[in-house]
Amino acid sequence: MTSPRVVELRKNVMNRHDRKAALLRRYFESTETCVINLVSSPGTGKTELLTEVLRSMVGRGISAAALVGDCATDNDAKRLEASGAPVRQIVTEGLCHLEVTMIDQHVQGWDLNGIDFLFIENVGNLVCPSAFDLGETLRVVLLSVTEGEDKPLKYPQMFNSADLALITKMDLSEPCEFDLATTQDNIETVSPGITILETSARHPNSVNALVDHLIESRVKLLETTSPETTSPETTSPETTSPETTSPETTSPETLSTA
Template sequence: MTSTMPTTRIVEVRAGILRKNDELARGLRSRFEAAGVFVVNLVSSPGTGKTAFLEWTLTALHQRGVRVAALVGDLETDNDAQRLARSGAPARQINTHGRCHLEAEMIEAHLEGWDLEATDILFVENVGNLVCPASYDLGEALRLVLLSVTEGEDKPLKYPTMFNSADIAMITKSDLAVACEFDREAAEASIASVRPGMPVMACSTRTGAGLDEWLALLDARRHEWAAQRAAARAAGITLAAVAE
């Protein structure tokens, strides 16, 4: 007879794992805040063009003198880290070896030896998955969810937890919208139904459409975070403490 773990026990184990991750994420958030690093967590399903989008972003910011770096998660290979390094920004690969998401512990381990105070923005490219990464806080200041026009307009309805946990939604591969018969209005309605008021943008790394607008919004969010950080420090508290 095959024994199975009771459902209540499974729930308890999962709750314990998430609780540990949240504690580590709080520590990371405090560490990032102290160093003045704005952290962006990129999440999406596989094939949205996440790495191409991040490579363009890193290259553009690096050329503008912004000190950027990236951590990129995949089950295996360091292909994406090599690709992102072409931007001129430091990039490190995190291999999860079967795990479908990044965890705060992985981020902490791969920061070893990195001078955070020499970094303005740290991008974390999560594993391509719209389920597991939604539950794992990585200490980020901003979570960006990407949705490709090739995926269909109802992805937010199918994966509401991920979209509800995000701060900005980016529709990628917009140059293929007509060919894919993508209905942007329907997609935005789906997003609004699970995350009312969340900004929705669209871009194409092939044509460059929408990318300058993305950088402008990123800059605005970063400066808003910096102002909040300065106000918190003046009051003798931290943003991490305020968030709790």
């Protein structure tokens, strides 16, 4: 009798998925598109806030687009289109989260060069989307004032995996007797150091503050992710600035004569 043969595998379960996500992330970096994965429970106000963010960006001349995932219907895509930004709908046919292959399929044939922000509105669910990397630049978790202060403690994995937390529907905080300090504490408990912003889709100032924050984040990320590797095809003629000659290759003499 021989003992049963054991094959040591030591392989990440999400191997294929994560590899695809890494490829997609590299593509997004090459087009300098900041991809934002929005995750929350159903009813937190992702679509409402995103519509206003897109509207604000379109108004400020920032190119932004959205991909929206839902189990059924294209209602959210129709709502988001009112902002004037290009929108594509992903119907997951019951699946409770978006996967990287869906993102890959839906960005096919979409020229992302010149698109500064691509928002991915995930399926409303605070559990399942946390395990799936979509190649996003930032994961943003939303929590509304109507949901209860302890939600971060109930869904620690999602809050822990996020880069930014937004508290939505702040205009309703008084009638809901919302306890902001406790909520912030709870988010910090499961995700220390995360940035928390208060938002309201009804208040243009708060939407603009969020847009400012996202623009700043994109600039910072571009500085860290693209060190002198910008390929010629990703730089459009209009954006090519005179300072493209790097100081290392230019001698002081030629600089002084210029």
